[in-house]
């Protein structure tokens with residue numbers, strides 16, 4: 001890169017280089033930037049303005065430069081592109097190696113990434129190579145301007161505790177951040193930014209994993225739970241298998257995903273990968289709707305980070321109501337069709 | 353080909369007995385049972401079934417307070433050959449960076465290792481950072497969220513199906529490597545009677561900071577770049593509202609709330 005990036009970050013020969021600037025490690029969904037990346041750019045812009053620091057997006061992959069414009073439109077001053085055939089498939093080693101290599105060379109003070117499966121697989125490798133602190137799965141970020149410290153708030157204990165964490169003495173300060181926590185801004189196509197392409201050093205790219213096959217598998221209503229904004233969960237109070245179609249319909253109307261409690265999975269009404277809870281997946285949607293879910297600890301362990309919990313249960317004393325934001329007491333068989341009717345009306349103005 | 357398999361396990365407070373102190377913003381430690389982090393049982397099962405298939409030895413290793421010896425005994429009852437506890441007052445306060453350093457120094461004491469298995473994440477710290485970080489410390493490739501394990505070439509090559517954000521990848525790697533596993537990978541075996549007998553008598557190796565020749569600047573509080581500045585208990589039902597009326601009225605009220613929250 002580098003002259004420009006160097007200047008931007010205050011590089012000068014012979015003097016110790018301060019760590020300056022915020023980076024967002026970009027991710028893709030298909031040919032576009034992932035939502036979480038755009039959300040992070042919006043937030044990082046605000047943090048960067050508090051620090052008076054430039055914002056760069058880091059784009060790692062092969063044939064990915066097409067995304068740079070989108071990243072600039074969403075707030076990046078610079079896009080650092082590392083485009084290489086060895087990066088065509090994701091491997092923790094090479095992606096972690098490239099990010100760490102770049103950071104050692106260009107010294108950002110903050111690196112943010114999505115707390116996606118991918119982010120959580122490779123960002124810890126980069127942080128370990130850099131011997132710096134990494135805060136997992138943040139739900140809020142702020143700056144303490146006094147010493148340019150990033151305040152990172154994250155849930156622990158399945159959402160029962162929130163901890164605010166800092167990394168005062170080492171740089172970069174690194175965090176992975178939940179999808180859907182921050183709002184992306186409307187892109188500004190007129191925004192100007194600089195695209196810097198960087199050729200990676202051979203050792204950054206070293207990896208021993210061979211990716212044989214990469215399969216997309218988020219067909220239709222069984223879209224993925226992890227990162228879903230809305231999740232509708234079927235519990236045993238969904239009494240008939242045919243009602244599962246209604247559960248899916250409701251999720252579809254809300255642009256969300258379907259999950260189930262263990263009995264629903266055990267009955268074969270949903271595949272195992274959609275089981276939510278201690279022995280299934282942990283989810284963190286903005287909206288969780290539990291239909292006939294009792295609220296057993298093993299299930300609740302996987303849903304506590306949900307922002308709004310809505311419970312429908314015929315038993316007013318069901319434990320799920322202890323942690324729900326809104327409770328509806330009644331029969332799922334009646335409430336579910338009514339929910340669909342009214343939401344459809346709301347969305348389309350049509351009854352059917 | 354017999355393999356040396358290392359499984360990392362963490363002793364955590366039992367989720368079923370944990371209560372939270374809203375005023376102090378911490379968990380209440382009294383009366384809490386300690387258990388093996390649930391997904392680490394799946395990691396153990398993965399290690400033990402590899403040994404069943406290929407032969408070799410399974411070592412369970414844990415960093416924790418002296419009472420974590422009990423967790424290691426439990427793994428021996430499940431069929432683990434050897435338990436190693438890394439325990440020293442100076443380890444206290446370790447964040448994930450310091451934890452991976454300590455675990456790596458401990459694992460290096462074992463001599464050869466081919467496969468290192470971690471759970472995907474712990475119930476308490478819940479960062480999912482220890483596995484990938486430990487791999488860097490040990491100079492290993494890592495594969496996160498392994499959902500299916502296929503042994504090829506008599507253990508000379510492994511094929512994994514691993515979850516990704518958009519579906520799944522099939523990847524291959526030769527030992528040595530590190531994997532992290534999710535709960536749905538398998539069903540952990542129960543301790544056998546013979547195992548329980550063996551566990552009672554088993555010697556658990558305990559190493560302190562000196563034994564593993566740890567650099568004191570890299571462990572515990574001093575070796576941890578992150579600092580927890582505050583914790584708070586999350587109040588779930590602070591906004592709890594039971595909606596009333598007929599089915600239609602309850603649903604209408606709900607939709608109003610969801611619109612306010614920008615969800616509709």
Ligand SMILES: Cc1cc2nc3c(=O)[nH]c(=O)nc-3n(C[C@H](O)[C@H](O)[C@H](O)COP(=O)(O)OP(=O)(O)OC[C@H]3O[C@@H](n4cnc5c(N)ncnc54)[C@H](O)[C@@H]3O)c2cc1C
Pocket residue numbers: 234235236237238239260261262263264275276277278279280281291292293294295296297298299312313314315318330331332333
């Ligand atoms: C080691 C272990 C791990 C586990 N892991 C998980 C896990 O990961 N995920 C998980 O979900 N479970 C898990 N479980 C099971 C868990 O303990 C509960 O059994 C399960 O969550 C209950 O599912 P449920 O709420 O659908 O069913 P139930 O507990 O049977 O509750 C059904 C609820 O629906 C209500 N209801 C019934 N009919 C209607 C109706 N017509 N209209 C409205 N309401 C109605 C009832 O009042 C009741 O509250 C685990 C258990 C163990 C021991």
Ligand SMILES: Cc1cc2nc3c(=O)[nH]c(=O)nc-3n(C[C@H](O)[C@H](O)[C@H](O)COP(=O)(O)OP(=O)(O)OC[C@H]3O[C@@H](n4cnc5c(N)ncnc54)[C@H](O)[C@@H]3O)c2cc1C
Pocket residue numbers: 133134135136154156161163165360361362363389391392395413414415416446447448449451455469470471472473474476477478479480481482483578580583
């Ligand atoms: C509220 C709270 C928040 C925290 N947040 C952070 C944070 O953001 N960043 C940070 O760096 N640290 C954080 N920590 C510290 C962190 O919990 C400890 O470093 C802990 O030793 C390991 O991390 P973990 O529990 O998250 O493990 P995870 O990375 O979630 O564990 C994954 C797997 O690693 C293995 N493993 C983990 N710990 C051990 C162990 N002690 N012995 C053997 N195997 C083990 C197990 O196989 C486990 O299943 C936090 C702690 C608390 C209490």
